[in-house]
Amino acid sequence: MPDKGGKFERIALIGLGLIGSSIGWAAKRASLAKHITGYAKSQATRQTAKRLGFVDSVAATARDAAANADLVILCTPVGAYGALAQEIQPALKQGAIVSDVGSVKTAVLRDVGPFIPEGVHFIPAHPVAGTEYSGPESGFAALFDNRWCILTPPPGTDAKAVEKLTRFWQACGSNVDYMTPEHHDLVLAVTSHLPHLIAYNIVGTAADLEDVTQKEVIKYSASGFRDFTRIAASDPTMWRDIFLNNREAVLEMLGRFTEDLSALQRAIRWGDGEALFETFSRTRIIRKQIIDAGQDTAAPDFGRVNKP
Amino acid sequence: MPDKGGKFERIALIGLGLIGSSIGWAAKRASLAKHITGYAKSQATRQTAKRLGFVDSVAATARDAAANADLVILCTPVGAYGALAQEIQPALKQGAIVSDVGSVKTAVLRDVGPFIPEGVHFIPAHPVAGTEYSGPESGFAALFDNRWCILTPPPGTDAKAVEKLTRFWQACGSNVDYMTPEHHDLVLAVTSHLPHLIAYNIVGTAADLEDVTQKEVIKYSASGFRDFTRIAASDPTMWRDIFLNNREAVLEMLGRFTEDLSALQRAIRWGDGEALFETFSRTRIIRKQIIDAGQDTAAPDFGRVNKP
Numbered sequence: 001m002p003d004k005g006g007k008f009e010r011i012a013l014i015g016l017g018l019i020g021s022s023i024g025w026a027a028k029r030a031s032l033a034k035h036i037t038g039y040a041k042s043q044a045t046r047q048t049a050k051r052l053g054f055v056d057s058v059a060a061t062a063r064d065a066a067a068n069a070d071l072v073i074l075c076t077p078v079g080a081y082g083a084l085a086q087e088i089q090p091a092l093k094q095g096a097i098v099s100d101v102g103s104v105k106t107a108v109l110r111d112v113g114p115f116i117p118e119g120v121h122f123i124p125a126h127p128v129a130g131t132e133y134s135g136p137e138s139g140f141a142a143l144f145d146n147r148w149c150i151l152t153p154p155p156g157t158d159a160k161a162v163e164k165l166t167r168f169w170q171a172c173g174s175n176v177d178y179m180t181p182e183h184h185d186l187v188l189a190v191t192s193h194l195p196h197l198i199a200y201n202i203v204g205t206a207a208d209l210e211d212v213t214q215k216e217v218i219k220y221s222a223s224g225f226r227d228f229t230r231i232a233a234s235d236p237t238m239w240r241d242i243f244l245n246n247r248e249a250v251l252e253m254l255g256r257f258t259e260d261l262s263a264l265q266r267a268i269r270w271g272d273g274e275a276l277f278e279t280f281s282r283t284r285i286i287r288k289q290i291i292d293a294g295q296d297t298a299a300p301d302f303g304r305v306n307k308p
Numbered sequence: 309m310p311d312k313g314g315k316f317e318r319i320a321l322i323g324l325g326l327i328g329s330s331i332g333w334a335a336k337r338a339s340l341a342k343h344i345t346g347y348a349k350s351q352a353t354r355q356t357a358k359r360l361g362f363v364d365s366v367a368a369t370a371r372d373a374a375a376n377a378d379l380v381i382l383c384t385p386v387g388a389y390g391a392l393a394q395e396i397q398p399a400l401k402q403g404a405i406v407s408d409v410g411s412v413k414t415a416v417l418r419d420v421g422p423f424i425p426e427g428v429h430f431i432p433a434h435p436v437a438g439t440e441y442s443g444p445e446s447g448f449a450a451l452f453d454n455r456w457c458i459l460t461p462p463p464g465t466d467a468k469a470v471e472k473l474t475r476f477w478q479a480c481g482s483n484v485d486y487m488t489p490e491h492h493d494l495v496l497a498v499t500s501h502l503p504h505l506i507a508y509n510i511v512g513t514a515a516d517l518e519d520v521t522q523k524e525v526i527k528y529s530a531s532g533f534r535d536f537t538r539i540a541a542s543d544p545t546m547w548r549d550i551f552l553n554n555r556e557a558v559l560e561m562l563g564r565f566t567e568d569l570s571a572l573q574r575a576i577r578w579g580d581g582e583a584l585f586e587t588f589s590r591t592r593i594i595r596k597q598i599i600d601a602g603q604d605t606a607a608p609d610f611g612r613v614n615k616p
Contacts, residue, residue, distance in 0.1 A: 079581075103531075128531045131608035132595070138608070147530055177527075187524050190514050192531030198506055199532075201572055203591040205565045206498050216495050218597045219485075222455055223411075223436045223500030224507075224539050226604045229595040231532050236588035243576050243584055254573055257513045258566065264509055265562055268551050273387075276551055280544035283511040287440070287541040289526045296534045300439035300446070302610035 006167030008033050012065040014084055015075030016040040016049045017235070018130060019101045021139025023073060024054030026172035029141040039065035040136070041076075048136045067091040071168070073125075074100035074112070079241035081108060085115035094119040097161050101127055103188060103238075105152045105181035107245035113154070121161035126150045126184065127174060128192075132233040145173035146294055152181045189249035194257060196239060197250065199232040314475030316341050316378040322370050322392055323383030324348040324357045325543070326438060327409045329447025331381060332362030334480035337449040347373035348444070349384075356444045375399040379476070381433075382408035382420070387549035389416060393423035402427045405469050409435055411496060411546075413460045413489035415553035421462070429469035434458045434492065435482060436500075440541040453481035454602055460489040497557035502565060504547055505558065507540040 011033040013020045020038065027033050038055035039062045040046050046058040059065035066072045066088035074081055081100065092098065098120055102108050108124045116122040129147035131138065149169040153162050166176045179187070206217045206225065217225065243250060267275040291298045319341040321328045328346065335341050346363035347370045348354050354366040367373035374380045374396035382389055389408065400406065406428055410416050416432045424430040437455035439446065457477040461470050474484045487495070514525045514533065525533065551558060575583040599606045 128528050130531070133608050148527055150528075183519075187520050187528055188531060190517060190520055191525055191528040191533040194513075195510060195532035195536055197572060198510060198569075199535075200588050200591055201569050202503060202506060202565060203594055204587055205502075205561070205568045207590060207594060208564070208568075209498060211491075212495050212498055214594075214597075217499055218594070218601050218603065219456055220436050220458075220495055220499040221598045221601075221603050223438070223496060224503035225499040226598050227507075227535055227539055228503055229591065229598055229604070230610060231535055232588075232591040233595040234588075236585050236592075239588050240581050240584045244579055244581055247576055247579070250576060251573065253513070254569075254576075256516070257510060258569065260513045260516075261506075261509050261562075261566065264505060265559065268555055268558060268562075271552055271555070273548050273552055276548045277544050279512055280508050280540075280542075280547050282515060283508055283537065283540040284544075286511055286515060286522075286526070287537040289522075290529045290534050290537055293526050293529075295526065295529050296537070297612045300441055302538060302612050304605045304610050 004167060004171060006032055006164065006169070006171040008070040008168070010035045010037065010069045010071075012069035012072045013038045013055065013075055014062050014065060014072065014088070016045050016055070016136045017075065018134050018138045019127065020073075020075035021049065021052070021054050021136045022141070022143040023075065023101070023172065024049070025139055025141035026144055028054060030171040032168060032171055033071075037065050037069065045136050052136065054139060062087050063091045068093055070096055071165075072096060072098045074098075074102070077235075077238045077241040078102040078104055078107060078111075078245055079237070082111040085112040089115045089117060092117055092120045095121075097121045097123060097165055099123050099125045099165060101125060103192060103242050104246040105184040109152075109154065109181050121158050123151055123153045123157060123162060123165050124181065125152070125165065125169070126188070127169065130234070132230050134235040134238070142173065144169070147174055148177055149174040150177050150179055150184055152179055152184050185246050185249045189246060189253045193242060193246055193250050194253045196231050196234065197243070197254065198257070199228040200239070202228050203232040312475060312479060314340055314472065314477070314479040316476070318343045318345065318377045318379075320373040320377035320380045321346045321363065321383055322373060322380065322396070324353050324363070324444045325383065326442050326446045327435065328381075328383035329357065329360070329362050329444045330449070330451040331383065331409070331480065332357070333447055333449035334452055336362060338479040340476060340479055341379075345373050345377070353444050360444065362447060370395050371399045376401055378404055379473075380404060380406045382406075382410070385543070385546045385549040386410040386412055386415060386419075386553055387545070390419040393420040397423045397425060400425055400428045403429075405429045405431060405473055407431050407433045407473060409433060411500060411550050412554040413492040417460075417462065417489050429466050431459055431461045431465060431470060431473050432489065433460070433473065433477070434496070435477065438542070440538050442543040442546070450481065452477070455482055456485055457482040458485050458487055458492055460487055460492050493554050493557045497554060497561045501550060501554055501558050502561045504539050504542065505551070505562065506565070507536040508547070510536050511540040
């Protein structure tokens with residue numbers, strides 16, 4: 001296979017959950033590093049990572065992991081980035097690339113940027129991929145295949161470093177896109193953060209009912225509710241940090257959502273069938289576009305097998 | 309195979325979309341009828357049904373289809389039930405069972421009940437199953453396997469008729485449950501109607517943005533949004549009729565949902581990480597219960613294959 005670039009001598013993964021472990025597997029699949037080292041706060045996680053083999057070694061501190069690495073990727077919840085950046089700062093090698101996988105990007109620039117030494121390339125990134133599972137055992141090499149990875153390099157970032165990180169993500173299976181952090185945060189507020197908030201919320205609403213038992217909610221969930229529970233099963237710490245760090249964009253999208261919902265509520269109250277039909281007719285085309293873009297399956301029910 | 313009952317001489321399916329065609333296939337799979345006849349408003353649909361073979365014959369009117377049938381099942385959007393019931397009334401055979409598949413049940417009692425002659429058994433039913441596809445080509449025999457079918461027989465309904473319809477649905481693969489129409493409408497308002505409304509709404513909100521292009525919404529939909537687009541691709545006429553016919557219960561659930569959402573909005577605005585974490589932590593257990601109850605798959609991403 002021809003070398004398409006994106007290879008590093010030594011990669012450090014700071015955080016070994018779903019994304020960290022998937023990067024490890026994807027990098028191994030494409031032989032993108034001579035050595036991958038990993039750090040996680042919990043010793044149990046480090047041991048699991050070592051045992052599973054998506055890292056070659058583990059380090060007891062983030063600073064030890066970052067030392068001598070050519071590519072350091074922060075893969076923890078974004079709320080931990082500031083302290084980690086401060087800790088690894090003295091160990092960062094000249095010419096190294098520091099990146100991350102966080103779902104918000106302006107806050108990452110704010111929290112990590114100040115700790116990046118002269119001569120180290122800081123290129124925030126967001127692989128737009130995931131599942132509802134978390135932890136080091138949930139990762140797999142194909143997670144990034146045919147998904148997008150968004151890079152938000154600050155103005156003036158070394159073009160060769162951006163090129164190298166681009167090739168790395170491409171070799172992990174991703175398509176790569178570039179945005180300003182502000183635009184990224186707006187796009188993700190509507191495609192990801194708002195949907196998660198709504199999903200978490202409706203699951204909470206259903207759990208609180210008096211007249212309908214929780215058992216009934218479970219039994220009849222195939223009628224729509226179960227689709228929401230998948231993303232509402234995502235990691236709570238990660239999502240707390242996202243909402244704390246993308247407040248303005250999320251509140252803006254939430255405001256639009258509730259305005260639109262009030263209009264639908266009014267249509268239901270006044271029996272305005274035409275308004276309902278019009279809203280319900282606009283949406284099929286969007287799903288078709290998502291399927292055509294290879295971002296979802298066309299199989300009915302997501303291809304879930306309807307068997308006991 | 310021993311005869312477990314639930315067999316009929318002649319079944320009439322009024323409406324040949326996703327549910328009508330799936331009943332046809334399921335009934336054929338278990339040999340539940342000597343003859344299945346079907347009616348659909350559109351001639352093209354009738355021809356397709358005949359060609360595919362999930363009915364043995366088609367009729368040009370609902371009345372012709374219902375004549376001599378031992379089991380008549382209304383499978384159109386619920387808004388059409390009243391006129392259809394009036395039309396088939398004179399043709400209904402003594403001792404026949406009239407049922408339906410509608411997602412609301414109080415309105416069905418109101419609209420169909422008055423047209424049921426003495427000596428005909430009226431047992432509204434709701435098979436809680438479906439996909440985002442519609443039309444006669446979307447049905448399949450396994451649609452009802454391991455799903456629930458809720459019967460809402462009016463007080464005083466002949467117990468033998470209820471037993472016979474129960475066995476029919478069991479032979480179609482379903483588990484059968486019984487409820488009052490009022491309780492049914494409340495349970496489904498939260499497990500089905502509210503989720504669909506929310507899904508339709510968020511897809512509309514995303515389609516209306518100025519600062520984020522629709523192309524970006526499509527590209528990055530794997531980050532959460534795409535999960536909502538599946539149920540928002542459901543049949544618009546069917547869903548218009550559901551909301552027009554379950555107004556009170558839907559407005560009640562929507563009120564609770566928006567109250568809860570306001571609380572989350574406030575937590576985001578004021579940076580209350582603890583409140584967010586608490587809400588986000590309650591939801592995993594509900595998903596686990598749904599999976600344990602056989603109502604969803606445990607495979608990550610609904611088992612969607614992550615390949616180009």
